[in-house]
Amino acid sequence: QKEVEQNSGPLSVPEGAIASxxxxxxxxxxxxxxxxxxxxxxxxxxIMSIYSNGDKEDGRxxxxxxxxxxxxxxxxxxxxPSDSATYLCAxxxxxxxxxxxxxxxxxxxx
Amino acid sequence: xxxxxxxxxxxxxxSGTSVKIECRSLDFQATTMFWYRQFPKQSLMLMATxxxxxxxxxxxxxEKDKFLINHASLTLSTLTVTSAHPEDSSFYICSARALxxxxxxxxxxxxxxxx
Numbered sequence: 396q397k398e399v400e401q402n403s404g405p406l407s408v409p410e411g412a413i414a415s416x417x418x419x420x421x422x423x424x425x426x427x428x429x430x431x432x433x434x435x436x437x438x439x440x441x442i443m444s445i446y447s448n449g450d451k452e453d454g455r456x457x458x459x460x461x462x463x464x465x466x467x468x469x470x471x472x473x474x475x476p477s478d479s480a481t482y483l484c485a486x487x488x489x490x491x492x493x494x495x496x497x498x499x500x501x502x503x504x505x
Numbered sequence: 506x507x508x509x510x511x512x513x514x515x516x517x518x519x520s521g522t523s524v525k526i527e528c529r530s531l532d533f534q535a536t537t538m539f540w541y542r543q544f545p546k547q548s549l550m551l552m553a554t555x556x557x558x559x560x561x562x563x564x565x566x567x568e569k570d571k572f573l574i575n576h577a578s579l580t581l582s583t584l585t586v587t588s589a590h591p592e593d594s595s596f597y598i599c600s601a602r603a604l605x606x607x608x609x610x611x612x613x614x615x616x617x618x619x620x
Contacts, residue, residue, distance in 0.1 A: 427607045427608075429608065429609075431611075436596075437613070438596075438598045438611045438612060438613050438614040440611065441608065444608055483548070485609075487607050488607065489605075489607050490607070491607070492539070492551065493551075493609060495549050496548075497548045498548055
C-alpha cells in the first residue's frame with residue numbers, strides 16, 4: 396500500500412513569516428511530486444511540481460525534494476492571509492495514479 | 506493553459522433521479538481523466554480512472570453500476586450518478602491528464618445535493 400503522509404495541522408503562522416509544509420512517501424519508485432492548494436469549498440489547484448532532488452523555486456514558493464529520505468517539502472515565504480488553505484501533497488509516476496496525502500491546513504494570521 | 510471545466514457547478518435533485526456531470530479539457534487532449542469525491546473536511550477520494558475509448562477502472566468499494574463513467578472523446582468525460590440518494594450528496598471533482606504527462610489538472614468541481 397503506497398502511503399503519503401503530511402504534517403498534521405492546522406499550521407498557524409503570522410503574516411510575513413515562512414510556512415513550512417512537509418510530506419513523506421513510502422514508495423521509493425515514485426518519480427513525480429506535486430503540491431496543490433485547496434481553498435475551502437473549491438477544487439485543488441496546482442502550485443508546483445518537482446521531479447529531481449534539490450530545490451525548485453517559483454515566486455514565493457520553494458519545493459524541496461530528497462528522494463533518499465523520501466521527503467518533499469513546500470516553503471512559502473512572506474506568507475499572506477490569502478495563502479490560508481489546505482495544501483495537498485501528491486506523489487506519482489508516469490502512467491500512475493496519484494497518491495494524495497491527507498493535507499495540511501495552513502492559517503496565516505494577519 | 507491546462508484548463509478543465511465541469512458542468513454543472515452545483516445541482517440539487519430528488520432522491521431516485523439520475524444526475525450527469527460533464528468534465529471537459531478545454532485546451533489539451535486528456536487521454537486519462539479521473540473522478541474524485543470529497544466529503545466536508547475530508548481528503549480527496551479517487552472513485553475511478555477513465556481512459557479515452559476504454560471502460561473506466563473503478564476503485565474498490567465504488568459501485569460501477571451506480572456511478573457510470575463515459576470517456577467518449579479526448580476532451581470529454583461524464584459521470585452519471587444513477588438513482589441518487591442523500592448519501593451521494595458530495596463534492597465531485599474531475600481531473601485530466603495529457604498523454605506523456607503525469608500532472609493532473611483539476612476541474613472546479615460539482616456540488617451535488619440529493620434531497
